[in-house]
Every structure is written in C-alpha cells, then in structure tokens.
Amino acid sequence: MGSRLTIAGRELAGLRAEKTILLAIGIQLFIAAFSSFLVVGLVSMYDPGALDGAEIEVAAAGDAVDDLERAAAEVDGTSVTRYEDVGAARSAFDRNAADAIVVVNRDDGGGISAVVTAPDATVETTVIVVQLRELLRTYELNERGERADFLDESPLPLPERTGSSPYFTFTYTVLIPVLVFLPVFISGSLVVDSVTEEIDRGTLELLRVAPVTLGEIIDGKAMAAVAIAPGQALLWLLLLRANGTPVANVPSILVLMTALTALVVALAVAIAALAPDRRAAQFLYSVGVLVLFGGATAMAGGPANAVARLAIDSVDATTTALVVAYTGIAVVAYAGVRHLVAANGFED
Incomplete structure (x- = not known):
C-alpha cells in the first residue's frame, strides 16, 4: 500500500x-x-420562455382572429391586435408597431391554417418565437376542446399543466x-x-x-x-x-x-x-x-x-x-x- x-x-x-x-x-x-447568478442566463438558453417580463405584440389578420385573441388572453405577455388585411398587418410589422404577424384563416373543410412571420436573426427573435409557440399551442388546445362535442367518441382528457x-x-x-x-x-x-x-x-x-x-x-x-x-x-x-x-x-x-x-x-x-x-x-x-x-x-x-x-x-x-x-x-x-x-x- x-x-x-x-x-x-x-x-x-x-x-x-x-x-x-x-x-x-x-x-x-x-x-x-456563482450558480445563483449564472442560472438565470443558462435558463434563458435552456428554456427562453421561462424569462419573466417578456411581452410581444402580434399583428393578426384573417377570418379566425377572434379565436386567436381569446387564446392570447390566456398567454401571459402576449397581446394580439386585429388588422383589416394582411397588408395592414405587414405595415405595422415593418414600422415596428408589432413584433410578429399571424394570419389565421379557415378553409372549407373546417381546418385552420396559420402563417407566422417573425423577425430574422435579431436578439429578441428567440423570445418572440417561444411566445408565438405558446400562443399557437393554446389556440390549438382551445380548438380541440371546442370540437370535442362533435366527435362520435370522447377524446382522452388533456393532462393538466404542471407549472413547474x-x-x-x-x-x-x-x-x-x-x-x-x-x-x-x-x-x-x-x-x-x-x-x-x-x-x-x-x-x-x-x-x-x-x-x-x-x-x-x-x-x-x-x-x-x-x-x-x-x-x-x-x-x-x-x-x-x-x-x-x-x-x-x-x-x-x-x-x-x-x-x-x-x-x-x-x-x-x-x-x-x-x-x-x-x-x-x-x-x-x-x-x-x-x-x-x-x-x-x-x-x-x-x-x-x-x-x-x-x-x-x-x-x-x-x-x-x-x-x-x-x-x-x-x-x-x-x-x-x-x-x-x-x-x-x-x-x-
């Protein structure tokens, strides 16, 4: 030894x-x-949506904007402003009055299409994209919930959000x-x-x-x-x-x-x-x-x-x-x- x-x-x-x-x-x-200080910055890369205080303004157009506005009311830090057409929404985006554009329309079969425009390669792009993802996810869940009454069979219940x-x-x-x-x-x-x-x-x-x-x-x-x-x-x-x-x-x-x-x-x-x-x-x-x-x-x-x-x-x-x-x-x-x-x- x-x-x-x-x-x-x-x-x-x-x-x-x-x-x-x-x-x-x-x-x-x-x-x-220095973990207590670094963890804030590291979490911003691990989960950008975790940052408190992130707020975005969305310029919306299309014939399904009403449901999008209801979904925005459930997502913190996201507000939706309705515009008459895509051109008006684009104009607001170009003059920095809106952070992103979402155009939502219903087709003849009852489906909904969403076309999203976000800034290209800016410092705020990641936060904007994360907020838009949460907005569209909430929109989808609301639509699924509303359409469940028309199904022949009851769908599986959605899991509750943990909020961890x-x-x-x-x-x-x-x-x-x-x-x-x-x-x-x-x-x-x-x-x-x-x-x-x-x-x-x-x-x-x-x-x-x-x-x-x-x-x-x-x-x-x-x-x-x-x-x-x-x-x-x-x-x-x-x-x-x-x-x-x-x-x-x-x-x-x-x-x-x-x-x-x-x-x-x-x-x-x-x-x-x-x-x-x-x-x-x-x-x-x-x-x-x-x-x-x-x-x-x-x-x-x-x-x-x-x-x-x-x-x-x-x-x-x-x-x-x-x-x-x-x-x-x-x-x-x-x-x-x-x-x-x-x-x-x-x-x-």
Whole structure:
C-alpha cells in the first residue's frame, strides 16, 4: 500500500503542470460559486420562455382572429391586435408597431391554417418565437376542446399543466449532474495522459525497475484520479448550497460518482494499454465515454437521472439499487482491467 500511495502522491503533485485540467476545474469552480447568478442566463438558453417580463405584440389578420385573441388572453405577455388585411398587418410589422404577424384563416373543410412571420436573426427573435409557440399551442388546445362535442367518441382528457419552475428543472436535471460528472471525465482523461506519457517518455520502464509491480503502478495512478473526483464534487455541491440551492443525499451522490469515476478510470487504463499513443488514446477515450454515458443516459435509470432524484430527495428502492449496481459494476470492471494489464503489461 505504501508504494501505491507514493505513486498517487506523485500523480497529485504533477497536476499543477496540467494547465488544461486546472482550467477545466477553474471553470467548474466559477459555475458552482456563482450558480445563483449564472442560472438565470443558462435558463434563458435552456428554456427562453421561462424569462419573466417578456411581452410581444402580434399583428393578426384573417377570418379566425377572434379565436386567436381569446387564446392570447390566456398567454401571459402576449397581446394580439386585429388588422383589416394582411397588408395592414405587414405595415405595422415593418414600422415596428408589432413584433410578429399571424394570419389565421379557415378553409372549407373546417381546418385552420396559420402563417407566422417573425423577425430574422435579431436578439429578441428567440423570445418572440417561444411566445408565438405558446400562443399557437393554446389556440390549438382551445380548438380541440371546442370540437370535442362533435366527435362520435370522447377524446382522452388533456393532462393538466404542471407549472413547474424551469429554474428548478434546469438546476436539478442539468446543472447538478454536469457539475457532478465533469470531474469523472477529467479523472479518466488524467489517467489516459499519465499512462501514455509514461510509455512515451520511457519512464514507465524506470518505475518498473523500482521495487513495485506494474499493478501497483496502475493502482497508484488510479487512486490519485479517483480521489480528486469526489473532492471536487463535494466542493461544487457545498457552493451550490451556499448559493441557496439545497442538495439532498450528498453522501449517496458522492458514492455514485466515485463508482462512475472508477468505471471511467478502468476504461481509461484499458484504452491506454491498447493504444499507447497519446492522441489516439485521448480520441478513443472521448468516444468511449460518449458511448458509455450516452447509452446509460438513454436508460430510465441512467446516472444523470439517479443524481437528479437523489438531489431532490426523490429516492426509492430502484434508485438505491442503481447506486449499488453501479458500484458493483465499477469494482468488477476495474478489477478485470487491472488484472489484464498487470498480467500482460503495456506494449510500446
């Protein structure tokens, strides 16, 4: 164990020379420390319609404007002004008296067509388009509700709108998982760089001359990479809590992310053994991580979903079982990769 700790300490001491890694950690620190301010701007990109106070003026024309006006009364920040024809609506739009144009007409079959004109590539375009989308969605729902009486069979009831805060959704489903998993990716990248650099410089052979085995060398490097990940995640979560974002089940989150770190580190060691060239190894590692986490995220019990449920204290037996399962998979994966590398070594 002493030799492993010595190698781990050597790895940690060498992190000061990794400028890219330090920059990545610095960016995470900035996001976590100023999360209460940054989340407003990030939510505007994640869900532009969440911004309060957005108001648009719509110039409307056509023979179905009455229903559009009723729909606008249900959408906050949207007002509709009726114009005699499309030309008058266009004129209002051109002189900036309206933010958008909506022309709604009924056809002979009872259908409704809507032609929308919005500004092209302006700062306000995104907010205008989001508001128009909400207006037309409400218009459609109202029409469906009114026409339900003429159907032979009753349609399925529409689900009630939850009205959940986009800030809450963004924080717990995007921000917290990102801050938790970025250290995982960084740790794996550190191992890839460390092992391939040792092979490239020939220092791995020097280490093997010392009274340590190849397995102990790999263990030491892995210990350093795994150790720094939960420390980073804990700091980010504490900073989020200091900024008014409570996070529940922090120990369970750290156990889960440590297990995932060990799994990613095992992947990194395997890739470094198969492709000792640094550039090739980093490329393969990036692809491998994307496939690994992309596939896991596609599942209902993916790591991101598990972290979000733990953070909001919505834990059930399935979530706990997932944490245990990921831990077991990580232990088996690292033990298997470590055994293979220790038995077969690295090929220069």
